[in-house]
Amino acid sequence: GAGVSQSPSNKVTEKGKDVELRCDPISGHTALYWYRQSLGQGLEFLIYFQGNSAPDKSGLPSDRFSAERTGGSVSTLTIQRTQQEDSAVYLCASSPTFYEQYFGPGTRLTVT
Amino acid sequence: QQQVKQSPQSLIVQKGGIPIINCAYENTAFDYFPWYQQFPGKGPALLIAIRPDVSEKKEGRFTISFNKSAKQFSLHIMDSQPGDSATYFCAARFRDSNYQLIWGAGTKLIIKP
Numbered sequence: 250g251a252g253v254s255q256s257p258s259n260k261v262t263e264k265g266k267d268v269e270l271r272c273d274p275i276s277g278h279t280a281l282y283w284y285r286q287s288l289g290q291g292l293e294f295l296i297y298f299q300g301n302s303a304p305d306k307s308g309l310p311s312d313r314f315s316a317e318r319t320g321g322s323v324s325t326l327t328i329q330r331t332q333q334e335d336s337a338v339y340l341c342a343s344s345p346t347f348y349e350q351y352f353g354p355g356t357r358l359t360v361t
Numbered sequence: 362q363q364q365v366k367q368s369p370q371s372l373i374v375q376k377g378g379i380p381i382i383n384c385a386y387e388n389t390a391f392d393y394f395p396w397y398q399q400f401p402g403k404g405p406a407l408l409i410a411i412r413p414d415v416s417e418k419k420e421g422r423f424t425i426s427f428n429k430s431a432k433q434f435s436l437h438i439m440d441s442q443p444g445d446s447a448t449y450f451c452a453a454r455f456r457d458s459n460y461q462l463i464w465g466a467g468t469k470l471i472i473k474p
Contacts, residue, residue: 253404291450291466292405305461340404347460348393352404 251275253353255341261359262331270326270356274343281318282350283326284340285310292340298324331360363388365453367465374441375473382436382468384451389432391453391463396425396436399448399467408449409436441472 254273262268274281283295294308298318309315313332318324328335338357342350366385374380384394395410411418411425411434418425422439438445451465 289469292464294461294464297461342404347454348410349395349407350462352406354402354404 253341253343253351255339255353255356257356258354259357259359261361264333264360265330267327267329268331268358270328270339270341270358272324272326272341272343272353274322274324274341275345275351276322278343278345278351279321280344280347280350281324282342282344283316283324284342286338286340286355288337295326295339328358331358333360336360363455363463365391365451365463365465367451367468369468370466371469371471373471373473376441376443378441378472380438380441380445380470380472382449382451382470383433384435384453384465385431385433386453386463387432388453388455390456392456393454394425394427394434395452395454395462396423397450397452399450405450438470443472443474446470446472 256271279300281298285293296316297305313329316326336359338355340352340355342352344350368383372380396408397405398408399405409420409423411427413429416427424437427434448467448469450467452462455461455463
């Protein structure tokens with residue numbers, strides 16, 4: 250079946266512009282996670298959605314970052330007024346349970 | 362206390378050797394310990410996982426050893442192959458916080474032919 254998909258795969262933007270990153274989770278998965286991965290680094294948790302519960306936003310690095318999940322499915326991560334330090338790969342994962350997370354291929358964001 | 366410390370940061374092993382990657386934790390509220398494998402340009406994928414009531418788990422050439430008293434767990438790759446070259450992440454599930462995964466920093470493994 251189809252895995253987690255993310256779009257765009259690559260995004261180059263100018264400093265100060267807003268960007269939207271999209272994640273299509275595996276159908277039926279109730280949990281959805283966003284992570285950030287800087288070059289050669291580990292995974293930095295950003296935000297977590299579980300069903301209809303309020304999202305866990307504890308990992309968002311600043312108020313320039315926000316995310317929503319519509320209809321319990323597709324999620325959009327928005328970064329406003331992008332900065333060069335926002336350059337990274339943004340990974341989305343979904344999960345049917347509290348165990349395995351299935352990752353998408355990521356969106357590579359470059360802020361120039 | 363929510364950290365998972367992973368070592369080494371990088372590792373080079375000859376083909377056929379047994380690379381060992383170690384992780385340590387402090388918090389006893391962790392109740393599930395997965396290992397993920399990530400190839401360049403891809404997202405991480407679950408490789409193998411263990412719960413704390415088991416001391417060892419094998420899946421193919423991959424083995425997790427778990428030492429509950431020492432709060433340590435490790436990944437062993439038997440008969441390593443160049444195709445195993447990837448970045449490996451350990452993680453621990455924190456049951457007291459929405460079952461979040463706390464991630465190690467990753468180990469870049471290179472298997473030389």
